Amino acid sequence: MRSRPSGTADAYRRFAELEAHGNSPTYEALSNGVAADPELLELLDLLPPGKRQPNLLLAAVRHLGGPTASYREFRAWVLAHWERVRAVMLARLTQTNESARCAVLLPLLAALPQPLALIEVGASAGLCLYPDRYRYAYDGAEAFGHPDSPITLPCRTSGPVPPPCPLPTVTWRAGIDLNPLSASDPEDVRWLESLVWPEQRERLTRLRGALSVARGEPALLLRGDLNATVRRLVAQAPAGATPVVFHSAVLAYLPGAARQEFVRTVRELPCHWISNEAPGVLPGLKERLPVPVPAGRGVFLLALDGRPVAFTSPHGQRLDWFAREPGPGSTAAPGPSHPMPVT
Template structure:
């Protein structure tokens, strides 16, 4: 398959699978790009990892705001192709979704604390602060008094609800390009990555940013495979190390994914992954059937063992019968 055909298929799949039922605008834009030779010709001038739909759509939102329909979107991209391409080259898809912390806490509920949290692909570090948010698991509420945002999560299957937020005694993140929660331009990029219709996500992001600005988490710049062991060596004695990530491994080559899995499984702690199931294939001990009533779910795995499916932007968790 040639570059244009592969890129068209990537956009078609994004529209028909990943955003259908969640962002009508992005569905229209993705399908428009998939059938547009001029747009595809522009995209294939970029490196493969820079052709992603989320990166293109985020770049346009960052530069000029939401474009209502495909003809206007197309006209802007083609007329400002150099600016759009430059923005895509200088930025990364670093969606920082605090709602993913609900699944993280549910899995951590079965582990002994206190905890040392090490997130790879941490972006601005908002998912390094799960103990500072409030949660509502179908009416089961936990969190510090007055904490915001409140992260709501529907739970099905065998319940495993955390009795309280975890005690975190150490935390750090790794990212190729850490974002500064006190940099207005970098925050604007984070907001541009939130899909247009997702007002609740945007509100939650802003509330989480306020929490992070009060005491910014430590996120070091570097490659996860280079930095993982170095940071893990800093974990204080008596703390349970939890290495975790969400929507990160898709950006690694298969070789680097395997290298990361080997490293993390060799550490004295636990590994919690939230990723597209196809990305975890070969890295987990079994591949459960996807839930039929869920679109584009993440597979949640603990130490290489699948335990649940969860919403890619949070909102629900469905425990596996075998977990």
């Protein structure tokens, strides 16, 4: 088959290098394999741009029971079962739900006026809506948090991180998602498990623990587009609680105009706003950074009310608080759209 330049090949190569490397040798090898495979790239490029992501392909294959031990077996299986793989990729979204992101949100949440009404946009199964129900171990220190938590979230930090305790008091939890997943639905749970990378047994244990927390205290999860629904949820927050709209690994899925609309809306609403997204996804934030974005590793940028405060690692394992204040605001447009977001 003829070979041709493909943005998809670049995306798979970047995924291998920046995300899978050091985290999943299996995914690193498979995504490097896809990046150099014109036949698979050709099939992927027939999918809509938002459906070509490495995480979506790899999770779909595992969801269907395909082999991942070697690229040779993987590619043969994918080619033989492409219609089934394609159907799962079209039907499902990369909805990786990582409760460990609560460890990077916690210092901001703990510093806000309590109690809190939490509203997560792009909530998946809502596992980040329980920051007060988990335990935490920062920098290897003794864990603290909810005594009944089935999981402990480890996080390395640097810089002047505000104290993450006492834990926030959460009186209301609500979320919006295009496709809310249910912690009580076995098929949704199986998809969430397929999204956890193969070697990451700890993440699987954490996912199962967080799902049990969510099952025990279901949040209000609405189906809808975040721009169409966020006002309604903020208006529904109970009186006497501080409404906090937050999101992580979500806005990269939206086109630039929709991101700008969200920023305009959330700034007008009577709420605090916490964003945890790749740098450049949100209009104006990257321009205010007091330090350059670290090269060679995937990072997210944590911000409170549009003010950058820290770099975080995309799955919540690191929190690097800025020692310097951010620069003045900017009216810059959002960065390029990210058709293959970090999940």
